[in-house]
Amino acid sequence: MVATLAAGLMVGCGTDSSAEATKSGDAGKATETKSDLSGKITASGSTALLPLVKQAATEFQDQNKSVTIDVSGGGSGTGLKQVAEGSVTVGMSDVESGKDYADKGLVDHQVVVAPFVLVTNKDVNVTNLTKEQAGKIFTGEISNWKDVGGKDEKITIVGRPESSGSRKLVKALVLPADKDFAKDAIAQDSTGAVRQTVQQTAGSIGYIDAPYITPEINVLKFENVEYSKDNIFNGTYKLFAFEHMYTKGEPDKVTKAFLDYIMSDAFQSKTVEELKFIPVNKMKK
Template identity: 50%
Template sequence: MKFLQKNKIILTVAALLVGVSLIAGCGGKKEEAKAADVQGTVTASGSTALLPLLKPAQEEFQKKYAKATVTISGGGSFTGLNQVAAGSVNIGNSDVPATNEYKDKGLVDHQVAVAPFVFIVNQDVSVDNLTQQQYVDILTGKTTNWKDVGGKDQKITLIHRAKSSGSRATIAEIVLKGAPFTDNAVIQDSNGAVRSAIASTPGSIGYVDSAYADNTIKSLAYNGEKYSADAVANGKYPVYAYEHMFTKGEATGAVKAFIDYVMSKEFQETYVEKNGFVPMTKMKK
């Protein structure tokens, strides 16, 4: 009797182990199948401010999903919105929310990070800080010489973005608050081009996504507050925009997988702040 009971216990344990093994095996196959299902090409265009974040996302995503290819281009936020609305790209990247003209286009918004913007000047400019009103006066063309804002006697050259730029729209809303930009400015087609032009133009000023601010130029404080991720999160530094990845309809397949990866804890905690952005989770509502 004891022998039969012992055998029964052994058989039961063996059956349980086989069951666990089968479940584990099925789970592994499910993960592989999921990875295998993510395939095809994802196309995205728009915000150049978002490029420093999406480039590492593209690289890491393609390592994770070998059958998927992601292509990303700039052109400005409104270019991204127009192209995704027309169906010519899968994702439209934008520094600004979709305006009323896109309401009937079926666009779905995915907020993926916060992009702070900084005002930058050529390294020969002696000013380190400007008030909001001083920025307004320069951007509208009222102030045209650095001596009028505490600098040396030197002409101010404004270098910034075209009307299709979300960066420009952000500055217009947050800093200018409806006042018009001066037409007396040099226009560039990307954040990188603005930085390069300012680095080589004495007396120049402009604005870029903070990820583009490096030692080739000088970053200015805003109302006495220097940019930092903590200053943005705590509400002390107000010049920023939520970054959007718009899709036409709900995202599916590789497009959904790419957006999910950008929004994942793994990517947000490892890459977002390191690349000059503020993670969504860090913002204090």
Template identity: 50%
Template sequence: MFKHVSKKAMSLALASILVAGVAAGCGNKEEKKDGAASSSPSASTAPSTSPSTAPSKSPEITGTVTASGSTALQPLVQQAATEFMNKNPKVTVQVTGGGSGTGVKNVADGVSSIGNSDVEADAQYKDKLVEHIVAIAPFALIVNKDVKVENLTKQQAADIYSGKITNWKEVGGEDKKIQLIHRQDSSGSRKLVASIIMNGAAFSKEGVTQDSSKTVAEAVGTTSGSIGYVDTPYLTEATKALKIDDVAYSKEAIKDGKYPLYGVERMYTKGQPDAVTKAFLDYILSKEFQEGQVEKLKFLPANLLKK
């Protein structure tokens, strides 16, 4: 009796399982038909296979930039050119001097991509050119080491360069003739001294004229009793920078308005620059160059005088 009952119970259990399986199968088919559920449980959680967007690569800079003009600014522009070409092997940057006036005329005439200048461009060029201020350049009145004078007032300096004072003994030095070293008329350095020191007085025609800041420094260093003017990157051991009204040049003295002789260094373009010229100017004004190189080259940052 026990065995018979057990077989019957087992048969009933198997039948129930088969019925349940059929019902479940029908339920899945209905779900598929209605679109209420997926036949693959993993389909809703599978990761997307759409491709990711790769970051765009900056276009390679190519081309040629020509910069001419100020010999005072030339060391800074040349250093920037060297670094920029190292970073951009398909770019050529050519830097030449000639004086600020020459640089401004060259860029206005389309001869150069950039005109370098220690002074603001003349009115005749202003409508054509865009100004880019790239640095502040301290300038100094320099004398040969044998000159026993450490300081000049602005008036004394003006009187020396106008020819009113011709001997160092007239300003507290030894009895020695003053030898004037000038720059040519197109020089921004000359225009800077004319504006800040000469106060309208004309330069004496006596003396020797040099065509660059470098040759002025060399001439003063080798000529007894001489005086000249250069921006401070050109100071040498053979020359001495004078104080002006008892103030020596320094970053702080210029920022505080105590030292008068400095240039706001400009790089002019004819209208907005093309892509390669803009990239070069952007590099000069970059934090990397302004903080890393400008003061090492004895210039001061472009934003020094901004309030």
């Protein structure tokens, strides 16, 4: 995947002018330059991207007091549908909009890279799955952990509904081309709910993005490769996606400033990494 990206400058942030001495020798007072940005931004979609966009919104509103940003989840499909309809300003998605939205005038803004991981309940003693094994588990062909080197225990699959970009990503990267998730898989409306269900359900397996990892669940190796940023950079860990923020047409002034803020060096190098995402400019072209 090729991402042509440029780090934007932080737009509209309040700054202090430097104090200058007057001719009489008295120190001039510093004056504050206020942001001239105002307006409202609404964003919906990917729950994987949700914590990052919420954090960006908080920081951006702190610096631009006349801007209001409302961020909600609902899944990538919801975000794409709502931005195409014009009911939200930004649609957040784990996957590209695709042919269904080709004529809707959507403009793609790739903002970060989100790693995904396969996770199990703490009672599962399997530490690695091959792509073939994981695919057979998620399709229901393998239904007991003993068939992949674990103990004799029924496998419970926990995932997301069909509108989820995370589900589409895992389906594309893990499942055989002509297969779908098992019909008895538990579908949860958010990534956080998947994590909680896996944590509470013996023998369960699910998929979440890396910012949702907690010590209460096991993170599996995939194809004998442990999840790490270095393993994504060197191409050995394959479960990741470029995260998209779509606008309907070119963004207006305030939305562009918000997107530029997310793409700024300061936000990408600090907040993005703190939240366990990967800055897009660190991916190999």
